[in-house]
Amino acid sequence: xxxxxxxxxxxxxxxxxxxxxxHLFVADAEGALAIIDMAGKAPDGFFDGAEIVFIAGPEGxxxxxxxxxxxxxxxxxxxxxxxxxxxxxxxxxxxxxxRLYLCGTEGLIGQAMQVALEAGIDHTSIETEHRGSLARRMxxxxxKGITENVTTQPALCSHCGLLLLVRDHYSRRLAAFQGVxxxxxxxxxxxxxxxxxx
Amino acid sequence: xxxxxxxxxxxxxxxxxxxxxxxxxxxRRRDGELLPTFSGGxxxxxxxxxxxxxxxxxxxxxxxxxxTREYTISVRRDDIGxxxxxxxxxxxxxxxxxxxxxxxxxxxxxxxxxxxxxxxGGIGITPFMAQTAQLAGSGGNFELHYTCRxxxxxxxxxxLQQRYGRRVRLYHDDRNERVDLDRxxxxxxxxxxxxxxxxxxxxNWVRDRAAVLGWPSETVHFEHFAAPQPGAPFDVTLAVSGxxxxxxxxxxxLEAIEAAGVDPPYLCRGGVCGQCExxxxxxDGKFIHNDHWLSxxxxxxxxxxxxxxxxxxGKSLVLER
Numbered sequence: 001x002x003x004x005x006x007x008x009x010x011x012x013x014x015x016x017x018x019x020x021x022x023h024l025f026v027a028d029a030e031g032a033l034a035i036i037d038m039a040g041k042a043p044d045g046f047f048d049g050a051e052i053v054f055i056a057g058p059e060g061x062x063x064x065x066x067x068x069x070x071x072x073x074x075x076x077x078x079x080x081x082x083x084x085x086x087x088x089x090x091x092x093x094x095x096x097x098x099r100l101y102l103c104g105t106e107g108l109i110g111q112a113m114q115v116a117l118e119a120g121i122d123h124t125s126i127e128t129e130h131r132g133s134l135a136r137r138m139x140x141x142x143x144k145g146i147t148e149n150v151t152t153q154p155a156l157c158s159h160c161g162l163l164l165l166v167r168d169h170y171s172r173r174l175a176a177f178q179g180v181x182x183x184x185x186x187x188x189x190x191x192x193x194x195x196x197x198x
Numbered sequence: 199x200x201x202x203x204x205x206x207x208x209x210x211x212x213x214x215x216x217x218x219x220x221x222x223x224x225x226r227r228r229d230g231e232l233l234p235t236f237s238g239g240x241x242x243x244x245x246x247x248x249x250x251x252x253x254x255x256x257x258x259x260x261x262x263x264x265x266t267r268e269y270t271i272s273v274r275r276d277d278i279g280x281x282x283x284x285x286x287x288x289x290x291x292x293x294x295x296x297x298x299x300x301x302x303x304x305x306x307x308x309x310x311x312x313x314x315x316x317x318x319g320g321i322g323i324t325p326f327m328a329q330t331a332q333l334a335g336s337g338g339n340f341e342l343h344y345t346c347r348x349x350x351x352x353x354x355x356x357x358l359q360q361r362y363g364r365r366v367r368l369y370h371d372d373r374n375e376r377v378d379l380d381r382x383x384x385x386x387x388x389x390x391x392x393x394x395x396x397x398x399x400x401x402n403w404v405r406d407r408a409a410v411l412g413w414p415s416e417t418v419h420f421e422h423f424a425a426p427q428p429g430a431p432f433d434v435t436l437a438v439s440g441x442x443x444x445x446x447x448x449x450x451x452l453e454a455i456e457a458a459g460v461d462p463p464y465l466c467r468g469g470v471c472g473q474c475e476x477x478x479x480x481x482d483g484k485f486i487h488n489d490h491w492l493s494x495x496x497x498x499x500x501x502x503x504x505x506x507x508x509x510x511x512g513k514s515l516v517l518e519r
Binding site for chain 2: 018019020021022091092094095096097098099119120121122124125
């Protein structure tokens, strides 16, 4: 789990079943395990009003375990981009009483939260649990390009090619960490690149 | 000077009877200047010089925040209360010079909301008068459900319906009209915030149902000014100021501390804001906690008290004041 360093750095919790009529889970990768662990604490009939959206990845792991929870709906989109229109549609038509649970990688939690914030859900009322990779979604503060799945420090901006220091400074609006040029004074200075956000 | 309670010198510019229980008071600044800006839901603490006794009661500002030439409050007469509302009804007349606090808002709108759902009971309508005016001025989306005992006690109901039409829904107890609360709460679009002001029973009912139906607590706002409850007199030692005082039957602990010349901070005087929170140094007896501020754990610990509404029964109490 990520440690809190500066105030904007998101800190995640452990999913717990909330009161309410409708429960929407958005998960990827090992996030499925967070749902399965939570199911043990959920009251009877909890999943009768639940929809699970799960990006399983190429290996298709954990799908059978999620099916076994017998949610009202189980949707398996291939990528976040492909689930986005449906997620927006669901939230637009939803009523108060819908509870949102986001679990899995930081990139997924952040981007799904971004959509939820636009729909009027306060970030403090969203249940989150981080599982799996610590890879970051990073914005280059110079060219504003977003680079997904950053695991190194420093990291290369995939748009403008600058070498960036990946900061803990996080933008909830962009769902991205900020990357700042690490050798702006002297471009010939190339610090060693280490893999640290595994 | 108490925190947040900077004073305003005002003159009562008008006193208007509204119905058999409610009277409206208008205040203007004595120097003729505009009053400070406020936002819907704000209250002021009105100082009442009642003989040798000073009463301090909080009242919601009910005028439009877009017009600060005057402040208006509406006071419901409470014949069996501690006397503040009776003083307002009997002794306050146009032309009287009074002192009120700067506005404080403990019941503000969350302007990130997509929609504002308001539930008022009785005199609990007053903060919504200002909030609806504020939202109407900025094109905000709101809906007001207002419960009153009878049509004649539906304070400002006519005015609200005239201003906002179908956005206002009335329920009269004497006609057995009830809010279908579960249905109302379950049919609100995502991003709605809920505001409730009225009797404690109504607030508890609405908060409970909202929680059960899955409304996050961040989206549920409520305001309830608990008047200090009377009780048996008790003695208190104030350790910092080295005074021992007696709290009278009809007096709150906060009022007794003030009467002894100590000036503790306060904002709401109703057990909700937390400003007057005081550490307990030692005690032998039992606390009667009436506040909504401290946690249950704080209440059990015996380490803290909210002197604006809470009391004590027992042999000795020493406070850090």
